[in-house]
Amino acid sequence: MSPYVESLEHKRVWWKEATFYQVYPASFKDSNGDGLGDIPGLISKVPYIASLGVDVVWLSPMYDSPQKDMGYDISDYETVYPPYGTVEDVEKLVKECHQHGLKLILDLVVNHTSDQHEWFKESRSSKDNPKRNWYFWRPARYDQDGNRMPPTNYRSYFAGGTWTWDDNTEEYYLHLYDPSQPDLNWENADCRRAIYDSAMRFWLDKGIDGFRVDTVNKYSKHVDFPDAPITDSNSFIQPAAQFWCNGPRIHEFVKEMNNDVLSKYTTFDGQAVVTVGELSLTPEPEGVLRYVSAKEKELDMVFQFDITHLGQDNGFQDKYDFAPWKLPEMKRIVEKWQTFIEETDGWTTVFNENHDNGRSVSRFASDVPEWREQSAKMLAIWLIAQTGTLFLYQGQEIGMINAPKDWGIEEYRDVEAQGHWEEAVRQDANGTDPGRTERILHGLQLMARDHSRLPFQWDSSANGGFTTGKPWMRAHDLYPKINAENQGKDVNSVLAFYKRLLYLRKEHKDVFVYGAFELVDPENENTFVFRKRYRDRTAVVAMNFTDSPQPAFGAMEMMLLVSSYSKVVLGTLQPFEGRIYVDY
Structure with missing residues (x-):
């Protein structure tokens, strides 16, 4: 327990x-x-x-x-x-x-902050600035040929390294994201x-x-x-x-x-x-x-x-x-x-x-x-x-x-999408990952952050x-x-x-907000069905994730609370239909 x-x-x-x-x-x-x-x-x-x-x-x-x-x-x-x-x-x-x-x-x-934040401007101004330790600064490493190397080999979220060299104080600073986003040092x-x-x-x-x-x-x-x-x-x-x-x-x-x-x-x-x-x-x-x-x-x-x-x-x-x-x-x-x-x-x-x-x-x-x-x-x-x-x-x-x-x-337009795309172009061109540009473009078309940032309609x-x-x-x-x-x-x-569903969620908050979840028929690749239980109350949620009709879950003894279709077909979940049944 x-x-x-x-x-x-x-x-x-x-x-x-x-x-x-x-x-x-x-x-x-x-x-x-x-x-x-x-x-x-x-x-x-x-x-x-x-x-x-x-x-x-x-x-x-x-x-x-x-x-x-x-x-x-x-x-x-x-x-x-x-x-x-x-x-x-x-x-x-x-x-x-x-x-x-x-x-x-x-x-x-x-x-992190921007590298334009006054805290970081002070931090990078000199090694003895009072805010120097508000960010993570580390000296360079050098390989066997004397080439300058970053303090670690970490990959950032935006498809590059996590350390950027600062010419002024001749050290690297840490950024888990873009070089313009230096990480704050919470140890301080x-x-x-x-x-x-x-x-x-x-x-x-x-x-x-x-x-x-x-x-x-x-x-x-x-x-x-x-x-x-x-x-x-x-x-x-x-x-x-x-x-x-x-x-x-x-x-x-x-x-x-x-x-x-x-x-x-x-x-x-x-x-x-x-x-x-x-x-x-x-x-x-x-x-x-x-x-x-x-x-x-x-x-x-x-x-x-x-x-x-x-x-x-x-x-x-x-x-x-x-x-x-x-x-x-x-x-x-x-x-x-x-x-x-x-x-x-x-x-x-x-x-x-x-x-x-x-x-x-x-x-x-x-x-x-x-x-x-x-x-x-x-x-x-x-x-x-x-x-x-x-x-x-x-x-x-x-x-x-x-x-x-x-x-x-x-x-x-997103900095992350641009970083992953540019990396894919390089890897495709130099032969380390042939076909990567095509695959990354497909992934961006599905999952890029830009999609959610298009203007509201x-x-x-x-x-x-x-x-x-x-x-x-x-x-x-x-x-x-x-x-x-x-x-x-x-x-x-x-x-x-x-609007209707948000009203129903409040009206039935016991079972929807606080109810215990139980998955039904977990290996079915076409429909997603689950139960919600709260004390003596039960709801059944059934959804068809395909574009063809599917057999409906057997909840006929329960009351249909809502369907995503205006007309329900008995015994069948219509394409991309969702339903909620309740027994109270």
Whole structure:
């Protein structure tokens, strides 16, 4: 039995029953025609967000930034990226959300800063600067021929090395991501205190209701920085997550962040502020429970990414070398993370889209015109009925899909996509991996981060009503057909279906939010069926993940609560149909 056992039923807290709606500011709504989304544009759409039936807005980074990684490279935690607006605009957003009964959380990005942050500018100015040790600096190594070499052979997330040479002080600095994103040294107590003041208290004092905590398990590194074992003989750089993920002091740091800062604040209506951590590369439930056990007082919940990594091969250097998968693999992932909190005081999250992944309809179902809407509705049922806190991403509620496959690679703007593409071109050209460009292009067409960052499709006017100017990213070709205005007038639309399901999730929260999960027929490659149980209440969820009719699960003695089709065929699940049955 798990050491985290508290009781057979989970304590009820507001954020467990809430639905969160993620907004990516660059792509949501432009208010001034400069082609970039902004905070005033978001403010104008708060009534729309509230109308969905969600409870919390999660705003992705809006801080001042050179935008090398779309705002995850922060140059000042206490100011806003000028094209997005001002600090005063965020204060207005807080007020507008609260007036509509919505809470607002921000992204907390404190594993690294931009190389343009004043802290880093000071750190790199000299070896004896007081902030030198706020980042990781190491001397060069030299090979037998006297050639300068980086301190370790680690591979970064963006398809390069993790160390960049600085001519001024003649040392290397560490960056797990882009060279413009140097890692902060959490070993330094002064650095941690500055993070708490500048990145956290500054915004909590303005009334926000919590944080989505970026890269939360990367703060503690093995600071002796040993070389990684060679697993790719064709490259100097090697995967090395074991040396910088879930490090020796990570739980100490997260506890301190919670105890010293977060525990001192409440939401606008007097409840505890909320945290949800981005927890990558942590595949075992016991490892995740250490972060989310209520007794540990670290994080309220985390995103575990097995479901969004489906098809990403090993998920690191071959992330975009697509690995075909079958439905039983998805079922096992869902079962694992639905059941890992049972008889514990931990909690889980439910999601299949965010700003770092392709659209779920294109990845997990079908985005061809014939099945696009049915696929979106079926996936909505899949989400709504799962236990845990539900997270939706902007545009998911109208069934937005990936960019068309005939778009060229030049339309992919993301630094990660560019890095993987350029690496593939080199490896194809030098013969180390023939055919890699074709494979990586296919993977990017399915899974690139760019797909989720296309402008929101508000209406059928130019650029989907996102902007009156030239959008920073090309609007999807199908915005005249897939947009919020059209769907708002159609009672059978994807948007109307999401609103209905979010209402049903609240109405039946005992079984949907808190119920125990039981997988049915796990090896069936066509249908996905599971039960949810809460005390004497049971629900059965049945979904057809194919474009052909499938035998329906035998739940005829139960009441049909909802189907993604307006007309149900007895004994048959229609193509990409989802249903929920209840016995109460």
